[in-house]
Amino acid sequence: MSAHPDTAVAHMPFADLQALLQRIFVKHGTSEAVARALAFNCASAQRDGAHSHGVFRIPGYVSTLASGWVDGKAVPEVEDVASGYVRVDAKGGFAQPALAAARGLLVEKVRSAGIAVLAIHNSHHFAALWPDVEPFADEGLVALSVVNSMTCVVPHGARKPLFGTNPIAFAAPCAGSDPIVFDMATSAIAHGDVQIAARKGQMLPEGMGVDSQGQPTCDPQKILEGGALLPFGGHKGSALSMMVELLAAALTGGNFSFEFDWSQHPGAKTPWTGQLLIVIDPSRSQGNHFAERSHELVRQMQAVGLTRMPGERRYREREQSAKVGVTLTVSELEQLQVLTQS
Ligand code: NDP
Ligand code: PYC
Numbered sequence: 001m002s003a004h005p006d007t008a009v010a011h012m013p014f015a016d017l018q019a020l021l022q023r024i025f026v027k028h029g030t031s032e033a034v035a036r037a038l039a040f041n042c043a044s045a046q047r048d049g050a051h052s053h054g055v056f057r058i059p060g061y062v063s064t065l066a067s068g069w070v071d072g073k074a075v076p077e078v079e080d081v082a083s084g085y086v087r088v089d090a091k092g093g094f095a096q097p098a099l100a101a102a103r104g105l106l107v108e109k110v111r112s113a114g115i116a117v118l119a120i121h122n123s124h125h126f127a128a129l130w131p132d133v134e135p136f137a138d139e140g141l142v143a144l145s146v147v148n149s150m151t152c153v154v155p156h157g158a159r160k161p162l163f164g165t166n167p168i169a170f171a172a173p174c175a176g177s178d179p180i181v182f183d184m185a186t187s188a189i190a191h192g193d194v195q196i197a198a199r200k201g202q203m204l205p206e207g208m209g210v211d212s213q214g215q216p217t218c219d220p221q222k223i224l225e226g227g228a229l230l231p232f233g234g235h236k237g238s239a240l241s242m243m244v245e246l247l248a249a250a251l252t253g254g255n256f257s258f259e260f261d262w263s264q265h266p267g268a269k270t271p272w273t274g275q276l277l278i279v280i281d282p283s284r285s286q287g288n289h290f291a292e293r294s295h296e297l298v299r300q301m302q303a304v305g306l307t308r309m310p311g312e313r314r315y316r317e318r319e320q321s322a323k324v325g326v327t328l329t330v331s332e333l334e335q336l337q338v339l340t341q342s
Helices: 014-027 032-047 055-067 095-113 130-138 191-200 220-224 235-250 290-303 312-324 330-341
Strands: 009-012 077-082 085-094 115-124 142-147 168-172 180-184 272-280 326-329
Touching (some): 009 330, 014 055, 014 326, 014 330, 032 055, 032 085, 032 095, 032 130, 032 312, 055 191, 077 095, 095 115, 095 130, 095 272, 130 168, 130 180, 191 220, 235 272, 326 330
Antiparallel strands (some): 077 085, 115 272, 142 272
């Protein structure tokens, strides 16, 4: 008996997956440049086992492009506004090509001023955030990024949802190892993981969300059908989520998570908001010692019993993907192949 396509797995080289995704993006209305940026991001998430933002997201990208909600051919406009400040208008397109367009100028400013900010607005971010920060740490820089999303999180102490799932990602170099990276939603669970649990018919742990009546529920379907999520860590996560709204939207000129209305675009899934990156050159205060100090911190954390660093699971998955290829289910692969045709 052969395995079910939802559980049977296929493996493919990273470059092949990236090329397949790139074809899908172009087929469904993006420019080659946008397709390259999104395909690299999405294939990287799949390669690293970041499944809530890997190929799982492709149907959402496709339906959003079809709805006319996002401009898949937008050409970002980069503005050099100050010695440590770059601003980008993504022109209603995706955030990743906007970052790619401004990256060279941003790094130039970080190297000359020691720190620089990249403020992206009028942008859609539908992806994991770590791919936006990790490459800076590979270059010896420290990077922090925040992005806001769509209203689905009830601020601590409030009655109705207002915030997005609003992730924060951080990356820092570490001597002798991969960069230290964390990337976390400020909601108790990412919206993508709620969708995955609903699809699998699995219940969530307690404390993640509420139903349409505001009552606590572990049923992901009830959260998706008129319910909402809670911030992680009560008032503390709620404050961080508020900070993300301020930095990613108020500061950049993007929409708050509650400010856009996609109801006239059935199929639209990508939040139309903003993103902030802060990048620091640690050599300005620590000479070449920052990466050694990072390593020392990790060593001490391990000495008190820590067995797993944030980012470590992804690096392990990445290593495994390099050996055997990127893992997808047979259903996912079949679905991708269909999307290259229609
Ligand atoms: P997780 O809760 O799975 O993980 C958060 C962080 O904690 C990761 O860096 C993870 O490392 C680390 N971690 C997890 N478990 C442990 C552990 N036991 N010990 C030490 N570290 C641990 O992520 P979320 O569900 O909060 O977010 C998932 C993704 O969703 C993120 O990539 C985020 O950017 C994305 N997202 C995107 C949004 C958008 O608007 N674009 C909105 C909301 C979320 P590791 O990666 O190695 O597991
Ligand atoms: O998983 O919460 C999420 C999310 C929102 C936008 C993109 N991903």
